[in-house]
Amino acid sequence: MxxxxxxxxxxxxxxxxxxxxxxxxxxxxxxxxxxxxxTSMYKHFRTKEDLILAALTLRDKLFRDWLVQRxxxxxxxxxxxxxxxxxxxxxxxxxxxxxxxxxxxxxxxxQNHNHPVRQQSAEHKQLIQKYIQKLAExxxxxxxxxxxxxxxxxxxxxxxxxxxxxxxxxxxxxxxAAEQLLSSPRS
Amino acid sequence: MxxxxxxxxxxxxxxxxxxxxxxxxxxxxxxxxxxxxxTSMYKHFRTKEDLILAALTLRDKLFRDWLVQRxxxxxxxxxxxxxxxxxxxxxxxxxxxxxxxxxxxxxxxxQNHNHPVRQQSAEHKQLIQKYIQKLAExxxxxxxxxxxxxxxxxxxxxxxxxxxxxxxxxxxxxxxAAEQLLSSPRS
DNA sequence: CTAAAACTGTACCGATCTGTCAACCTTTTT
DNA sequence: AAAAAGGTTGACAGATCGGTACAGTTTTAG
Numbered sequence: 001m002x003x004x005x006x007x008x009x010x011x012x013x014x015x016x017x018x019x020x021x022x023x024x025x026x027x028x029x030x031x032x033x034x035x036x037x038x039t040s041m042y043k044h045f046r047t048k049e050d051l052i053l054a055a056l057t058l059r060d061k062l063f064r065d066w067l068v069q070r071x072x073x074x075x076x077x078x079x080x081x082x083x084x085x086x087x088x089x090x091x092x093x094x095x096x097x098x099x100x101x102x103x104x105x106x107x108x109x110x111q112n113h114n115h116p117v118r119q120q121s122a123e124h125k126q127l128i129q130k131y132i133q134k135l136a137e138x139x140x141x142x143x144x145x146x147x148x149x150x151x152x153x154x155x156x157x158x159x160x161x162x163x164x165x166x167x168x169x170x171x172x173x174x175x176x177a178a179e180q181l182l183s184s185p186r187s
Numbered sequence: 188m189x190x191x192x193x194x195x196x197x198x199x200x201x202x203x204x205x206x207x208x209x210x211x212x213x214x215x216x217x218x219x220x221x222x223x224x225x226t227s228m229y230k231h232f233r234t235k236e237d238l239i240l241a242a243l244t245l246r247d248k249l250f251r252d253w254l255v256q257r258x259x260x261x262x263x264x265x266x267x268x269x270x271x272x273x274x275x276x277x278x279x280x281x282x283x284x285x286x287x288x289x290x291x292x293x294x295x296x297x298q299n300h301n302h303p304v305r306q307q308s309a310e311h312k313q314l315i316q317k318y319i320q321k322l323a324e325x326x327x328x329x330x331x332x333x334x335x336x337x338x339x340x341x342x343x344x345x346x347x348x349x350x351x352x353x354x355x356x357x358x359x360x361x362x363x364a365a366e367q368l369l370s371s372p373r374s
Numbered sequence: 375c376t377a378a379a380a381c382t383g384t385a386c387c388g389a390t391c392t393g394t395c396a397a398c399c400t401t402t403t404t
Numbered sequence: 405a406a407a408a409a410g411g412t413t414g415a416c417a418g419a420t421c422g423g424t425a426c427a428g429t430t431t432t433a434g
Contacts (some may be wrong), residue, residue: 005411021296023210037412042393081386097261107351109208111286118351124300125352150355150364153357157344161336164294164305165312170340177337177368184367192381213421224382225423235422 006044009036014055018102022052022109022187052106053116059102068131069122078138082151085132089155090171093162100163104156128152147181154178193231196223201242205289209239209296238302239293246289247311255318265325269338270365272319276342277358280349287350291343315339334368341365 014036017027027048031038045051067088075084092098099105103121110117129152136144136151154174161170199221203212214235218225232238254275261272279285286292290308297304316339323331323338341361348357 010300021210021298023208024296024298027393028390037414038393039395039413040411043410046393048392089374100295104291104347104351105295106288108292109211111208111211118307125348129352134306146360146363149354149356149360152352152365153341153344153348153361154330155344156347156351157340157342160291160343160347161312161340164291165309165316165339169336171249173333173336174340176333177340177364180367181364184371214423215420226383226425227381230380233423311422 005036005040009034009041009044010051010054010058012036013051014058016057016120017052017055017098018099018105022106039159049116052121056102056106056120056124060127063102064124064127064131067128076125079141079182080136082132082135082139082182083175085151085155086158086171086175087177089158093158093171098163101159104159125152125156125163128155141182150181151178154181192227194224196221196228196231197238197241197245199223200238201245204239204242205246205286205292206284209293214292236303240307243289243293243304243307243311247307247314248374250289251311251314251318254315265322265326268367269319269322269326269369270362272338272342273345273358273362274366276345276361280358285350288343288346291346312339312343315342328369337368338365 013030016030016033020029027038027041029040030036040053043155045054067085070088070091071084074087075081103124106117107121126161129148132151133144133148136147141147154177158170158174161173163166167173200217203217207216214225217223217228221287228238232241240340254299255273257278258268258271261274262268290311293304294308299305313338316335319338320331323334328334341364345357345361348354348360354360
C-alpha cells in the first residue's frame with residue numbers, strides 16, 4: 001500500500017477545487033489538469049463527493065498546521081500569539097493564490113446543513129477556535145471562551161472583507177480591534 | 188410595459204438561488220419551481236448569468252432596505268444604531284430561511300475577480316459600510332472610516348460564524364466586541 | 375372586436391455532467 | 405517466470421447542462 005498516486009490526486013484536486021469551485025469543476029477537468037485517469041480516480045474514491053471530502057481533510061490539516069506554525073514563529077507569549085494571528089492572516093491575504101477560505105466556500109456550495117462537507121467545515125472552524133481559546137487561557141485573560149469567539153469572528157470577518165469586498169486593510173483593522181478586546185476590561 | 192412576470196421570475200429565482208446555490212440550480216429547476224416557461228425566461232434574460240445578476244440586484248435592494256429600516260426602528264441615536272445593527276443581524280440569523288449572506292456565497296461560486304457577480308457583491312458590501320460610516324460620523328466618533336471597517340468585519344464574521352460554524356451567539360458576541368470598539372479610546 | 379404582445383409547452387441541440395466498462399500496460403510479489 | 409495488483413487509455417452510458425425553435429394559446433390594448 002504505497003498511496004503516492006492517491007495523495008497526488010488529492011493534493012492537485014484540492015488546488016483546483018480551491019481555485020475553481022466544487023460544482024464548477026468537472027471530473028474531466030480534473031483528469032486533464034492532474035494527468036490522472038478517471039478510472040484511477042474512481043478506484044480511489046467512489047464518488048466526486050468523497051474526493052471533495054478528502055481534499056477538505058487535507059486542507060484542514062495543511063491550513064491549521066501552517067497557521068499554528070507561523071503564529072508560534074511570530075510571537076512567543078500566548079497574548080502576543082493571539083494578535084499574531086492577524087499578522088499571519090495578512091500574509092495569507094497577500095499571497096498570490098488567495099481565494100478566500102475554502103470552508104466558507106464549501107459551505108456556500110453545499111446547502112444541506114447535514115451534508116458531510118458542512119460538518120467538516122464546522123469542525124475546522126471549531127478546531128481553530130479551540131486553539132485561540134487555549135491561548136487565551138494560557139494568557140490568563142478573563143472569559144477566554146467569549147474572547148475566543150470574538151477573535152474568531154474578527155478572523156472570519158477579515159477573510160470575507162478581503163475576499164469579497166477587496167479590502168487591503170482587513171487584517172490590520174481586525175488586529176486593532178483585537179487589541180482593544182484584549183486590553184479593555186471585559187464586561 | 189407591465190413587467191410583473193419578469194419581477195415575479197426574479198423574485199422566485201432569488202429565493203431558489205439563495206436556498207440552492209447558483210451552479211447547483213439548473214434552468215429546468217427554475218421552470219419547474221416558478222411555473223414560468225423557459226421561453227419567457229430567455230425573453231427577459233439573454234443568459235442565466237443575466238438572471239443571476241438581476242436576482243443579486245434585487246437582493247441588494249431588499250436586504251439593505253430591510254436592514255436600514257429595522258435599525259432605524261430599533262434605535263434613535265447614531266451610536267445606538269451602530270450597535271442595533273447586531274440586534275438586527277441576530278433577528279436575521281434566527282429566521283428559519285437564513286442561509287448565510289447571498290453575496291458571500293455568490294463570491295464563493297464565481298472565482299474570476301472581474302466577474303460582474305463579484306463586482307456587484309463588492310458594491311453591496313461597500314454600500315453597507317458607507318452607511319455605518321455615516322452613522323459613525325453622525326455620532327461624532329473618532330476615526331469613523333476605520334471604525335466602520337471594523338464594524339463591518341464584525342458583521343461579516345458574525346454571519347460566517349453563524350452559517351458555517353453554527354454559532355448561536357455570534358450576533359451578541361459581535362455586539363459586545365462592537366461596544367468595546369465604541370467605548371475604548373481609539374488608538 | 376381585433377391584432378399585437380406576451381406567454382405557453384414540447385421537442386430539440388450540442389456540450390458537459392458523474393460514473394462505468396473492457397482491454398491493455400508496468401511494476402511488484404512470490 | 406508467472407501471477408497478482410495497480411496503473412493506463414478511450415469509448416461509452418444516461419442524465420442534465422444552458423440555450424433555441426416552433427407552433428399554439430392567453431392576455432392586453434386600441
